[in-house]
Amino acid sequence: xxxxxxxxxxxxxxxxxxxxxxxxxxxxxxxxxxxxxxxxxxxxxxxxxxxxxxxxxxxxxxxxxxxxxxxxxxxxxxxxxxxxxxxxxxxxxxxxxxxxxxxxxxxxxxxxxxxxxxxxxxxxxxxxxxxxxxxxxxxxxxxxxxxxxxxxxxxxxxxxxxxxxxxxxxxxxxxxxxxxxxxxxxxxxxxxxxxxxxxxxxxxxxxxxxxxxxxxxxxxxxxxxxxxxxxxxxxxxxxxxxxxxxxxxxxxxxxxxxxxxxxxxxxxxxxxxxxxxxxxxxxxxxxxxxxxxxxxxxxxxxxxxxxxxxxxxxxxxxxxxxxxxxxxxxxxxxxxxxxxxxxxxxxxxxxxxxxxxxxxxxxxxxxxxxxxx
Numbered sequence: 001x002x003x004x005x006x007x008x009x010x011x012x013x014x015x016x017x018x019x020x021x022x023x024x025x026x027x028x029x030x031x032x033x034x035x036x037x038x039x040x041x042x043x044x045x046x047x048x049x050x051x052x053x054x055x056x057x058x059x060x061x062x063x064x065x066x067x068x069x070x071x072x073x074x075x076x077x078x079x080x081x082x083x084x085x086x087x088x089x090x091x092x093x094x095x096x097x098x099x100x101x102x103x104x105x106x107x108x109x110x111x112x113x114x115x116x117x118x119x120x121x122x123x124x125x126x127x128x129x130x131x132x133x134x135x136x137x138x139x140x141x142x143x144x145x146x147x148x149x150x151x152x153x154x155x156x157x158x159x160x161x162x163x164x165x166x167x168x169x170x171x172x173x174x175x176x177x178x179x180x181x182x183x184x185x186x187x188x189x190x191x192x193x194x195x196x197x198x199x200x201x202x203x204x205x206x207x208x209x210x211x212x213x214x215x216x217x218x219x220x221x222x223x224x225x226x227x228x229x230x231x232x233x234x235x236x237x238x239x240x241x242x243x244x245x246x247x248x249x250x251x252x253x254x255x256x257x258x259x260x261x262x263x264x265x266x267x268x269x270x271x272x273x274x275x276x277x278x279x280x281x282x283x284x285x286x287x288x289x290x291x292x293x294x295x296x297x298x299x300x301x302x303x304x305x306x307x308x309x310x311x312x313x314x315x316x317x318x319x320x321x322x323x324x325x326x327x328x329x330x331x332x333x334x335x336x337x338x339x340x341x342x343x344x345x346x347x348x349x350x351x352x353x354x355x356x357x358x359x360x361x362x363x364x365x366x367x368x369x370x371x372x373x
Contacts, residue, residue, distance in 0.1 A: 005071040020062035020073055021049055029075050032084055032114055034091070035165040036063050037107075037214050038272075039279055040174055046165060048084050048114075051075045059083070085118045093122045096160040100218035102240060103225040103259065104156075106269045106279075110216035111163070152201045154223055154287050155212060157192075161219035164190050168211035168220055175280060180205035192219075209286035213270055213279065224287055225259070225267030238262045244271065247285040251344040251371040252276055254285055265289050326362075335364045344371035 002013050007024055014023045019042060024031050034046035042063040050059040054072035059080060062073075074080070091111065092098050098112045114120075150157055166183060169192060173179050180203045184193040194203040212220045240259050247254040255274025259267040268289055272279040291297060301318035302310040313321075329337050340358040342351045351369065358367040 003067070003069045005067055005069065005073065007073045008075055014067045018067050020051060020053075020060070020065045020067055020071070023067050024051075024062060024073075024075055031062055031075055032117070033063065034110065034114070034163065034216050035167060037167050037171065040167065040170045040214075043166065043170065046087070046163075048087055050080060050083065052077055052080060081118075085120060088114050088118055088120045089122070091163050092120060095163065095217065098122070098217075100161070100221075101226070101229045103229055103267050104212075104218035104221035105215050106213040106272070107216050108218035108221070150199050150201075152199065152205075152207070152223075154207045154209065154283070155200060155205075156221040156223040156226060157200070158219055158221065159191055161217045162192060163217055163219075164192075165216060166192075167214040167216065168192060171210045171214045172205075176206065176208055176210055178204045178206055178208075181211065207283040207287065209270075209281060209283070210279075222267055222287075224290075228261060228264075228266035240266070242269070247281065248345040249282075249284045249288070251369070254281055256281065256285060258289075265292055330362060335362045336366065338362045338364060339366040340368070342367065342369045344369060 003016065004011050004013050005023070006012070007027060007029060010027075012023065012027050021031055021033070021036070021042075031051065032048045034048055035043045036046075036049065042061075044061040044064040047061060049062045051062045052074040053060050053065070054074075062075070088111075092115055095111075098115055100108050100112070102109060164183075169181050169183060172181050180200070181192055181194055184191050184197065194200060194205070200207075209222065212222050215221075238261055240261055242257040242259060244255065244257055247256050254277035255271035257269040257271055258265055259269060268281070268286055270277060270279045270281045270286070300312045301315055303313045303318055303321050305311050326338065338358065340354055342354040346354070355367045359365060
């Protein structure tokens with residue numbers, strides 16, 4: 001049975017279980033959000049997504065309100081838009097800065113985009129009674145406005161930019177199941193912290209980077225990527241470029257966007273629409289990209305000559321030497337002296353050829369894959 005409701009004067013169809021926000025987004029209605037992430041359970045904390053629902057006493061949060069047949073919804077009335085603008089004014093008035101570098105994280109520019117959309121100017125008097133987080137003396141971080149540094153190599157925690165949307169806490173619990181961070185205190189003293197307010201490396205954190213990529217303000221940032229951000233004057237460097245590819249570390253096939261500047265990798269963003277990962281990455285996929293441009297990385301094959309030293313060689317010479325080694329070992333010690341381990345980084349076609357090489361070439365089933373380790 002097809003269900004229908006009316007949004008902004010237009011009758012639209014919806015499926016049972018959809019929220020008003022999901023229905024609106026599917027029909028290209030731009031309802032603003034800050035605490036919402038499609039991968040997480042609706043939270044309804046920021047209240048930016050409120051809409052007018054005919055018959056309801058007050059506006060409702062569209063992210064938590066289930067669609068029902070016959071509903072009449074208005075998403076952008078003059079009153080609702082004025083309410084949203086006031087909320088954004090209050091949020092940005094509490095933050096040290098709104099414009100942050102895109103290398104901080106995938107969603108780090110969301111607050112700035114909303115400020116520009118509603119032409120909001122920060123009004124510092126709105127937050128005059130709120131103590132800064134540095135004054136609270138409870139924050140773990142690594143930039144100005146914080147009092148205790150977290151020396152982990154991956155995640156920058158700058159809670160002077162935090163708006164308490166709790167997306168980081170929820171993605172850590174709901175997507176990763178780590179529960180490494182939580183909400184501490186209440187009211188003006190609310191902050192994000194680990195158990196006993198300790199360091200991330202002493203918590204249950206697996207450094208997957210999910211909290212970084214969901215943060216809408218850059219309060220949590222990619223510490224490695226931030227090394228490429230110039231300090232002080234505006235940079236004249238080339239703009240960031242994104243290239244969609246597949247993470248090379250295992251056989252799962254997570255989609256990633258490689259961030260490059262001046263033909264150098266400066267960061268990695270998970271692909272939120274990646275069919276295998278849907279925005280998730282492990283610590284290797286998120287942070288272990290330095291090997292690509294490491295000065296010690298081999299660029300040509302090496303073979304060991306009679307002097308016992310490794311010397312540069314052509315691919316033809318190196319492959320001939322490897323083939324000769326296999327033949328000698330097989331002739332001297334038999335088929336069970338050969339053991340193959342396929343790479344989880346290789347595509348399925350290469351894995352097939354590897355097992356064919358071992359089974360048909362040497363007559364043994366001694367073949368495995370590093371992805372099982």
